Amino acid sequence: MDDDALLAEQMAYYRDGAAEYDRPYAEREDLRELLAVVDDLPIAGDVLELACGTGQWTPLLATRARSVTAVDASAEVLAIARVRATSAKVRFVRADLFEWRPQRRYDTVFFAFWLSHVPPTRLPDFWQTVAAALGPGGRAVFVDDGPAGARGEEVLADHPVPAAVRRLDDGSRYRIVKVFHDPRTLTDDLTALGWSARIRPVAGNFVGVAEPPTFAG
Amino acid sequence: MDDDALLAEQMAYYRDGAAEYDRPYAEREDLRELLAVVDDLPIAGDVLELACGTGQWTPLLATRARSVTAVDASAEVLAIARVRATSAKVRFVRADLFEWRPQRRYDTVFFAFWLSHVPPTRLPDFWQTVAAALGPGGRAVFVDDGPAGARGEEVLADHPVPAAVRRLDDGSRYRIVKVFHDPRTLTDDLTALGWSARIRPVAGNFVGVAEPPTFAG
Numbered sequence: 001m002d003d004d005a006l007l008a009e010q011m012a013y014y015r016d017g018a019a020e021y022d023r024p025y026a027e028r029e030d031l032r033e034l035l036a037v038v039d040d041l042p043i044a045g046d047v048l049e050l051a052c053g054t055g056q057w058t059p060l061l062a063t064r065a066r067s068v069t070a071v072d073a074s075a076e077v078l079a080i081a082r083v084r085a086t087s088a089k090v091r092f093v094r095a096d097l098f099e100w101r102p103q104r105r106y107d108t109v110f111f112a113f114w115l116s117h118v119p120p121t122r123l124p125d126f127w128q129t130v131a132a133a134l135g136p137g138g139r140a141v142f143v144d145d146g147p148a149g150a151r152g153e154e155v156l157a158d159h160p161v162p163a164a165v166r167r168l169d170d171g172s173r174y175r176i177v178k179v180f181h182d183p184r185t186l187t188d189d190l191t192a193l194g195w196s197a198r199i200r201p202v203a204g205n206f207v208g209v210a211e212p213p214t215f216a217g
Numbered sequence: 218m219d220d221d222a223l224l225a226e227q228m229a230y231y232r233d234g235a236a237e238y239d240r241p242y243a244e245r246e247d248l249r250e251l252l253a254v255v256d257d258l259p260i261a262g263d264v265l266e267l268a269c270g271t272g273q274w275t276p277l278l279a280t281r282a283r284s285v286t287a288v289d290a291s292a293e294v295l296a297i298a299r300v301r302a303t304s305a306k307v308r309f310v311r312a313d314l315f316e317w318r319p320q321r322r323y324d325t326v327f328f329a330f331w332l333s334h335v336p337p338t339r340l341p342d343f344w345q346t347v348a349a350a351l352g353p354g355g356r357a358v359f360v361d362d363g364p365a366g367a368r369g370e371e372v373l374a375d376h377p378v379p380a381a382v383r384r385l386d387d388g389s390r391y392r393i394v395k396v397f398h399d400p401r402t403l404t405d406d407l408t409a410l411g412w413s414a415r416i417r418p419v420a421g422n423f424v425g426v427a428e429p430p431t432f433a434g
Contacts, residue, residue, distance in 0.1 A: 018235070019296035054300070075386070076293065079236035083271070083300045169292070 003119045003161045006175055007098060010117060011073050013166055013174035014053070018076030020168060021054045030203035034143055035060065037202055041141050042209060045107025048133055050097055051114035055081030061110055062087040069106070071095050098122070105135035112143045117177045119161045127193055131212035140195075140210045148204045150180045181206070220336045220378045223392055224315060227334060228290050230383055230391035231270070235293030237385060238271045247420040251360055252277065254419055258358050259426060262324025265350055267314055268331035272298030278327055279304040286323070288312050315339070322352035329360045334394045336378045344410055348429035357412075357427045365421045367397045398423070 014021070025031050038057065043064035052058050052070035054077045061068050062085060070085070071093045072078050078092050093100075097114075109130050118126050130140050154165040156175065164178040183199040183206045190197040194213030199206050231238070242248050255274065260281040269275050269287035271294045278285050279302060287302070288310045289295050295309050310317075314331075326347050335343050347357050371382040373392065381395040400416040400423045407414040411430030416423050 019292040022296065022299070054296075075236040079239065079271075080297050080300055082239070083297055 003121070003177070006161055006163060006177060007119070009174050010176040011096070013168075013176055014072075015074045015076050016172065016174075017166070017168045018054070018074060018080060021077055021080070022056070025056050030205060031056075033203040034205055034207075037143070037207055038064070041207065042139055043108050043110065043141060045138075047108040047110055048102060048106040050109065050111040050130075051117070052081055052092070053077050053113075055084035057110070057112045058085035058090055059087065062089045065089060065108070067091070069093060069102075071097060071100060073097060101129060102133040105138065106133055107135060107138050108141055109133050109138070110141045113145065115142055115144045116149075116179050116181065118179070119177050120179060121161075123189070124193065127190070127195065127212075131195075134212050138212070140208070140212070142208045142210075143202075143205060144208075145178075145180055146201055146204060146206045147180045147182050153178060183208070220338070220394070223378055223380060223394060224336070226391050227393040228313070230385075230393055231289075232291045232293050233389065233391075234383070234385045235271070235291060235297060238294055238297070239273070242273050247422060248273075250420040251422055251424075254360070254424055255281070258424065259356055260325050260327065260358060262355075264325040264327055265319060265323040267326065267328040267347075268334070269298055269309070270294050270330075272301035274327070274329045275302035275307055276304065279306045282306060282325070284308070286310060286319075288314060288317060290314060318346060319350040322355065323350055324352060324355050326350050326355070326357045327359065328357075330362065332359055332361045332398065333366075333396050335396070336394050337396060338378075340406070341410065344407070344412065344429075348412075351429050355429070357425070357429070359425045359427075360419070360422055361425075362395075362397055363418055363421060363423045364397045364399050370395060400425070 038060040043061055045066050047061050047065040047068045049058060049061055049068055049070040052072045058070050058081055068090045070090060073096045075094055078094055156163040161177055162179045163175050166174050166176055187197050187199050190210055195210045197208055197210035199208040255277040260278055262283050264278050264282040264285045266275060266278055266285055266287040269289045275287050275298055285307045287307060290313045292311055295311055299309060373380040378394055379396045380392050383391050383393055404414050404416050407427055412427045414425055414427035416425040
């Protein structure tokens with residue numbers, strides 16, 4: 001597929017940049033504000049966290065959950081997440097999220113700053129995977145950059161897939177998928193796919209809660 | 218110098234293998250036993266930790282210290298250590314220990330499983346650097362593999378510098394310096410350099426406490 005090379009480069013960025021991953025969380029006031037929002041979100045029961053990264057969100061989920069299954073493609077960020085999320089409730093899985101499919105259903109599927117890294121052509125499949133991972137009454141809960149996030153990024157103009165350039169401290173350069181979803185457009189897109197979604201802006205980012213299309217549970 | 222390439226490879230091993238660094242601490246009973254020994258060691262005042270790795274020892278030092286300055290060459294392991302050692306007492310420094318020289322004096326210089334990675338030809342310089350980092354009454358405290366540690370290693374026979382091979386999960390292969398010091402020989406060597414050392418075996422490893430040659434403080 002056309003975006004395979006870009007997704008491989010995105011994965012390399014998070015593998016090679018694991019040591020720099022936490023920096024925005026230390027430096028950006030909006031992220032600290034966003035992390036505090038978890039307490040107000042409907043995190044419950046068995047939680048699946050997609051693209052957990054270095055586990056900035058994982059311990060917060062664990063305090064609200066019966067269990068957390070946290071998935072990421074990079075052993076490097078998972079090593080940091082394991083230290084950060086020490087609760088016995090948390091289990092880590094290393095897997096490429098574009099290949100991996102959950103083996104069970106969950107009460108909550110959570111993803112922070114992951115939706116923006118999914119190529120638009122893959123979004124219908126992505127949401128279908130999330131729906132398939134949810135048991136009856138289950139909900140998707142997600143946070144991500146809103147359109148304002150583009151200001152801090154080196155966006156690649158005229159790229160076939162919305163993308164940005166990220167650089168590591170050693171000067172190395174990576175292209176990543178980066179879609180700055182507008183909360184209203186995203187709500188409409190989800191509605192068109194049969195979801196029921198409420199998405200609100202928080203500190204320049206957005207927070208969404210969505211129920212999948214009703215299925216014969 | 219002859220061992221520069223080997224030291225570069227050793228540094229690459231710890232950089233590339235950061236995600237696998239903690240595994241022996243999870244798996245090896247002797248290491249858990251060894252970590253518990255910290256409570257009995259003369260850790261005091263301002264502590265300099267050399268080669269802190271992923272910070273397995275750093276939080277234990279912090280509970281006993283006024284401050285901890287923890288140095289390692291790898292940003293990758295430091296990222297994990299930063300998550301593990303969250304005390305405001307701890308400051309991390311990224312530096313190549315074969316180049317770096319302390320800018321002040323400390324009450325304790327601590328190093329766990331670092332001495333065995335120092336090439337024998339560099340040991341006199343190493344101990345001199347440690348002595349120079351210690352203020353009046355200061356002590357070096359160290360733990361490392363004893364001769365029994367060689368059993369679990371792929372030792373490189375007839376290598377100009379005592380070395381072993383380490384492999385990462387992806388099959389990549391690195392040579393590292395690895396000297397399995399005998400506690401008695403090490404005590405004699407330190408005595409010859411003017412140190413006063415007490416080194417005792419613990420769980421197949423050894424724990425040492427040493428005072429440097431008296432200097433005009």
